[in-house]
Amino acid sequence: MKGERGNMLILGIGIWAFVCVLLAGSVALSIVALERRELVAQADSIALTVADDLNDELYYAGAQHYLPDGRDVVVTAQRLTSGDTRIGDPTGVRNGMVVVTLSRSVPLAFVPEGMPFKNVRIESTSYAILRER
Numbered sequence: 001m002k003g004e005r006g007n008m009l010i011l012g013i014g015i016w017a018f019v020c021v022l023l024a025g026s027v028a029l030s031i032v033a034l035e036r037r038e039l040v041a042q043a044d045s046i047a048l049t050v051a052d053d054l055n056d057e058l059y060y061a062g063a064q065h066y067l068p069d070g071r072d073v074v075v076t077a078q079r080l081t082s083g084d085t086r087i088g089d090p091t092g093v094r095n096g097m098v099v100v101t102l103s104r105s106v107p108l109a110f111v112p113e114g115m116p117f118k119n120v121r122i123e124s125t126s127y128a129i130l131r132e133r
Contacts, residue, residue, distance in 0.1 A: 024110040035106045036122045039085070043126035046080045047100040051128035054098065073098065088123060098128040 050073050073092045077100050081087065088101035103123040111118050 028109040028111070031109050032106050032120055032122065035104065036124065039102055039104055039122055040124045040126070042081070042085065043100050043102045043124045044128075046077050046102070047098050047126040047128035049080060050076055050100065051098040051130055054093070054130065073100075077102075088125075090125070093130070096130050098130065099125065100128075101125040 053076070074087055077087050077091055081102065083104075085102050085104045088103045090099050091101050092099060101123065102125075103121060105119045105121050107119050108117065
């Protein structure tokens with residue numbers, strides 16, 4: 001059995017490498033999930049803020065996508081976002097609801113720079129129902 005020496009070492013290294021890859025993947029996916037959760041919270045907050053600031057008289061008169069001082073919903077959402085968060089489509093007032101769509105690019109952990117899949121784009125759409133009279 002002299003020719004089989006070292007085979008267990010290769011198997012052990014292979015198993016440890018597999019476990020390390022699984023662990024790194026779990027950490028990377030957890031980071032993306034936390035970032036998406038933060039983006040959902042931010043979109044919900046912006047939709048609620050815009051719905052609260054919407055002028056009732058202007059809304060019921062037909063100007064359904066403007067805030068009291070004439071600012072557009074998209075402009076207000078851009079003012080309330082932070083960092084590399086972008087406003088997506090649909091964003092505005094539609095069918096009696098304020099709709100806000102945000103997207104962000106999140107870098108994956110443990111992926112080297114320059115790889116085509118280094119960044120993942122996440123997106124969240126939130127709705128806030130306007131009050132009915």
